[in-house]
Amino acid sequence: MDALKKRRLSLMKRLVTLILIIIILWASSAGSEVSISSLIDGLPGMGSLFLEMLPPDWSYFSYVTDPMLETIRMAIIGTTYGAIIAIPFALLSSRNVVKWPVIYYPFRFVMNLIRTIPELLLAALFVPVLGIGDNAGIMALSVFSFGVIAKLAYEAVEAIDNGPLEAMTAVGANKIQWIFYGVVPQVIASFVSYTLYCFEINVRAAAILGYVGAGGIGLYLNNTLKLFQYQRVSTIIIYTLIVVVIIDMISNKCREKLI
Amino acid sequence: MNETIRKKRIMRRIKIWTSVIIIAVIYIWAFSGMPAMEFKPSAVQAIKAIFSGLIHPDWDYFYDPEGEDLLRTLLETLYIAVLGTFISSILCVPFAFWAARNMNKYQFVSSIGKFVLSAIRVFPELILALLFIAAVGTGPFAGILALGFHSIGMLGKLFGESIEDMDFSSSEALKSCGANKIQTLWFAIVPQVMPSFVSFTLYRFELSVRAATILGIVGAGGIGAPLIFALQGHKWDRVGMILIGIIVMVTIIDYISATIRKRIV
Numbered sequence: 001m002d003a004l005k006k007r008r009l010s011l012m013k014r015l016v017t018l019i020l021i022i023i024i025l026w027a028s029s030a031g032s033e034v035s036i037s038s039l040i041d042g043l044p045g046m047g048s049l050f051l052e053m054l055p056p057d058w059s060y061f062s063y064v065t066d067p068m069l070e071t072i073r074m075a076i077i078g079t080t081y082g083a084i085i086a087i088p089f090a091l092l093s094s095r096n097v098v099k100w101p102v103i104y105y106p107f108r109f110v111m112n113l114i115r116t117i118p119e120l121l122l123a124a125l126f127v128p129v130l131g132i133g134d135n136a137g138i139m140a141l142s143v144f145s146f147g148v149i150a151k152l153a154y155e156a157v158e159a160i161d162n163g164p165l166e167a168m169t170a171v172g173a174n175k176i177q178w179i180f181y182g183v184v185p186q187v188i189a190s191f192v193s194y195t196l197y198c199f200e201i202n203v204r205a206a207a208i209l210g211y212v213g214a215g216g217i218g219l220y221l222n223n224t225l226k227l228f229q230y231q232r233v234s235t236i237i238i239y240t241l242i243v244v245v246i247i248d249m250i251s252n253k254c255r256e257k258l259i
Numbered sequence: 260m261n262e263t264i265r266k267k268r269i270m271r272r273i274k275i276w277t278s279v280i281i282i283a284v285i286y287i288w289a290f291s292g293m294p295a296m297e298f299k300p301s302a303v304q305a306i307k308a309i310f311s312g313l314i315h316p317d318w319d320y321f322y323d324p325e326g327e328d329l330l331r332t333l334l335e336t337l338y339i340a341v342l343g344t345f346i347s348s349i350l351c352v353p354f355a356f357w358a359a360r361n362m363n364k365y366q367f368v369s370s371i372g373k374f375v376l377s378a379i380r381v382f383p384e385l386i387l388a389l390l391f392i393a394a395v396g397t398g399p400f401a402g403i404l405a406l407g408f409h410s411i412g413m414l415g416k417l418f419g420e421s422i423e424d425m426d427f428s429s430s431e432a433l434k435s436c437g438a439n440k441i442q443t444l445w446f447a448i449v450p451q452v453m454p455s456f457v458s459f460t461l462y463r464f465e466l467s468v469r470a471a472t473i474l475g476i477v478g479a480g481g482i483g484a485p486l487i488f489a490l491q492g493h494k495w496d497r498v499g500m501i502l503i504g505i506i507v508m509v510t511i512i513d514y515i516s517a518t519i520r521k522r523i524v
Contacts, residue, residue: 024341025341025342025345027338028337028338028341028342029338029342031334031335031338032335032338032339032342032398032399032400032403032480033398033399033400034342034399034400034403035400038395038396038400039394039395039400039404042393042394042395042396043394045393045394046390046391046393046394049390049393049394069292070292072289073288073289073292073293076285076286076289077289077290077293080286112510113506116469116505116506116509116510116513117502117505117506118469118470118472118473120385120473120476121472121473121486121502121505124476124486124487124490125309125490125498125502127490128305128309128490128493129302129305129306129309130302131302134293138293204381204383207383208383208385208386211385211476211477212476212487221386225389237382237386240381241378241381241382244381245377245381248377
């Protein structure tokens with residue numbers, strides 16, 4: 001009897017969930033002008049756009065190498081700044097380093113707030129402040145990577161082994177020694193790995209930041225798109241893909257070695 | 260004995276020093292080409308304007324019975340994220356089986372599948388949105404298609420990995436009792452992969468909401484377009500209102516999604 005009731009209840013739950021999902025999907029498609037017919041009508045247009053992109057303008061490769069390097073440079077500097085700012089924040093928002101909730105909750109709150117804003121929005125905000133160019137992109141990437149690295153790092157700090165820390169307290173280490181010899185050696189590998197991971201994300205992000213005026217190759221993407229030079233657009237896209245894949249590969253190798 | 264240890268130590272030292280030198284060279288290259296960070300007086304003004312906009316947001320924009328307002332565009336952003344995630348969660352299934360090592364007889368088939376998935380992942384949403392705008396015109400539908408296509412890469416990879424981790428003993432047990440293919444799929448494989456599948460989809464939904472907020476910059480619907488217009492027109496109070504709206508929406512979505520994911524896994 002009891003089993004039957006339970007079964008009926010779980011069936012009801014599933015039914016309610018299914019209905020809820022269907023309602024959400026229906027409301028979303030009603031509210032956003034989805035039409036399969038326009039997709040089918042538009043596919044030839046998309047196809048002709050693809051054809052216009054071929055063949056890529058190979059001579060443009062050497063022309064966009066400089067902005068490509070600039071993009072990578074932005075990602076490197078942005079990630080580094082972000083990682084450096086993330087260190088104190090990660091320590092101050094871990095429960096086992098700072099014992100008082102009054103301190104670690106506000107720090108976590110700031111981190112969560114920053115992580116809600118996508119990097120392109122940050123770039124759009126920094127462009128009016130720092131002017132059009134690399135600096136806006138670097139600052140946007142720094143703030144963004146700060147959010148990501150600090151979050152991952154504080155979770156790593158909270159997961160460390162308590163034994164060495166207790167031993168150090170027992171022999172009378174002060175707080176700074178405690179952090180340097182107890183906490184840091186345990187989290188340094190994962191911290192570097194998270195930074196590399198964030199660097200991978202940042203290279204991808206940096207490639208489109210120029211679209212809002214924050215430097216890098218995105219600026220050229222925007223210009224060529226506006227001038228309908230689709231062969232050059234495809235050159236830029238292919239170039240970005242190659243660079244991203246190579247950087248991902250290197251970074252993955254490094255991360256595998258670290259952990 | 261001593262000799263080998265010493266050799267090992269020297270080798271390790273060489274390795275460490277080469278990596279230090281490589282990192283140093285990369286950093287010198289990166290910082291030498293950096294333009295000087297200079298604060299113009301206009302920068303301070305802009306920062307002040309942004310903060311005063313955040314403190315005194317344009318509440319009239321929050322709800323406007325006629326015309327565009329914050330609530331409507333935020334809802335549109337959510338629609339884009341929901342439908343984009345839904346499309347990709349269905350389309351990713353065949354890709355996931357293609358990329359799973361234990362579902363293909365030959366290793367190279369799944370390797371190709373993995374490569375295709377990573378190629379899809381590398382394509383930024385913004386460029387995809389531009390391509391789809393060429394097909395279906397500006398509007399949220401282009402954004403939905405862009406997100407739907409882009410998310411296949413990530414969902415297919417994660418889902419394929421969870422298929423690889425699957426335990427086949429229950430499906431073998433069912434088969435030996437005489438269950439047919441559909442029955443084994445439904446009673447042995449689906450219950451096993453479903454929780455992780457739902458959890459990955461929800462996680463991707465969180466990311467899609469963030470991505471959908473910027474798609475409007477190229478005209479693919481959502482909150483991005485009014486934000487860019489407000490930024491270009493220096494209407495800081497409106498920028499503040501939109502930013503607050505985005506932050507609140509993303510926080511709520513993250514919270515709900517994280518709660519559901521915790522209950523599933």
